[in-house]
Structure formats: C-alpha cells, structure tokens
Amino acid sequence: MKQHSFPYSHWTKFLGLLIMAAGVFSFFQQHHKKGVFDLNELAIGFSWGLVFVFFSKEKTDDEMIQGLKFKALARAIIVAFFITHLYNYLFLNWRFERGQDTILSISAYQFMALTLILATGSFYYLKHQLTLNEEQ
Amino acid sequence: MKNLIKVERARHNMTQAELAEKVKVARQTIIAIEGGKFVPSTVLAFKIAKVLNCTMDLLFELEDKDWE
Numbered sequence: 001m002k003q004h005s006f007p008y009s010h011w012t013k014f015l016g017l018l019i020m021a022a023g024v025f026s027f028f029q030q031h032h033k034k035g036v037f038d039l040n041e042l043a044i045g046f047s048w049g050l051v052f053v054f055f056s057k058e059k060t061d062d063e064m065i066q067g068l069k070f071k072a073l074a075r076a077i078i079v080a081f082f083i084t085h086l087y088n089y090l091f092l093n094w095r096f097e098r099g100q101d102t103i104l105s106i107s108a109y110q111f112m113a114l115t116l117i118l119a120t121g122s123f124y125y126l127k128h129q130l131t132l133n134e135e136q
Numbered sequence: 137m138k139n140l141i142k143v144e145r146a147r148h149n150m151t152q153a154e155l156a157e158k159v160k161v162a163r164q165t166i167i168a169i170e171g172g173k174f175v176p177s178t179v180l181a182f183k184i185a186k187v188l189n190c191t192m193d194l195l196f197e198l199e200d201k202d203w204e
C-alpha cells in the first residue's frame with residue numbers, strides 16, 4: 001500500500017534551487033541593465049523553483065512527511081491569501097472608487113512565491129518541532 | 137494515544153534507525169511516534185507491531201483525551 005503523493009523525484013530539489021538562483025541572477029541583471037527592481041522577475045524564479053522544491057519527494061517519503069506537507073500547505077495558503085488581500089487593500093487599492101477604478105492585485109507569480117515560501121518554511125519548522133528532544 | 141514502542145524496541149535491542157528501516161519510514165517518524173507527537177496509520181502500526189513481534193493492543197493504548 002505505497003502511496004506517492006508528490007510527483008517529482010528527490011533530485012528535482014536541486015533543479016528547483018538552480019531555477020531560484022537563475023531568478024535571483026535575472027533580477028539583479030535587470031537592475032543592472034534597466035536600473036529597476038522588478039519583483040516579478042524574482043517571483044517567477046522563486047515560484048517555479050519552489051514548486052520543484054516543495055512538491056518533490058523527501059529522502060524518505062512516508063505518511064508523516066506527507067501529512068506535514070499538507071498541513072504546511074494548508075496553513076500557507078490561508079496566510080498568503082490574507083497577506084495578499086491586506087497588501088492589495090493597503091498599498092494598491094487604498095483610494096479605490098467603486099464604479100470608476102479596477103481592483104489592482106499583486107501578480108500570480110508573487111502570490112505563488114509567497115505561498116510556497118511560507119509552505120516550505122512551515123514544513124521544515126513543523127518537522128523540526130516533531131523531532132525535538134530526540135533520543136537514540 | 138499512548139504507546140510502548142520505545143520499551144519493546146529496547147527489549148529487542150533495536151535502534152530507532154533500525155526500526156525505521158524495517159518499516160520503511162524516516163527515523164524522524166519513529167521519533168515522533170515514540171514521543172506521542174504523531175499517530176501512525178493502521179498499516180504502519182501493524183508493521184511496527186509485526187517487526188517488534190507483539191500485538192497492536194499491547195503496543196498502543198487509547199487515553200482518556202482520545203475520546204474527547
């Protein structure tokens with residue numbers, strides 16, 4: 001009764017890290033060329049990279065790891081959605097007038113990157129918490 | 137849920153890593169189960185009981201808070 005919840009092999013974590021590094025490189029290259037900090041450039045690299053990091057199998061992928069990942073992802077989506085909504089309201093739509101303006105929002109890449117950063121951080125934190133005070 | 141995995145494991149002179157390898161989970165999972173922080177699935181609980189050569193009801197025991 002082996003269940004495979006995560007589609008990517010363990011080695012794709014390294015691919016994810018490479019994509020993130022490429023995103024950071026591209027972000028600074030854009031700044032060097034055009035003099036602007038394009039957060040979308042960074043978010044594209046982070047969102048694609050973290051998809052491979054978070055949704056790949058761990059060294060030993062068992063039911064506890066799968067449960068923790070689900071818990072981390074569920075929490076991250078709620079928190080990221082709340083942060084996104086708050087940011088949109090406070091910084092992008094503060095003077096929004098119904099009927100005249102269109103609602104502005106951060107990009108899908110930025111939302112995805114934020115969600116996956118929170119999910120990955122939360123997963124490793126939960127894993128660490130469960131194995132605190134370990135004894136051999 | 138209370139469990140006696142640590143006791144039975146010690147009785148069999150087995151390390152957490154050895155038990156983890158036999159039931160095909162991470163060592164962290166055995167640590168979490170022994171510490172009562174993670175309740176295993178029925179399949180995993182049966183596997184652990186089989187490796188430790190004892191019955192499920194000897195290994196696992198419900199606590200009052202499990203009924204709440």
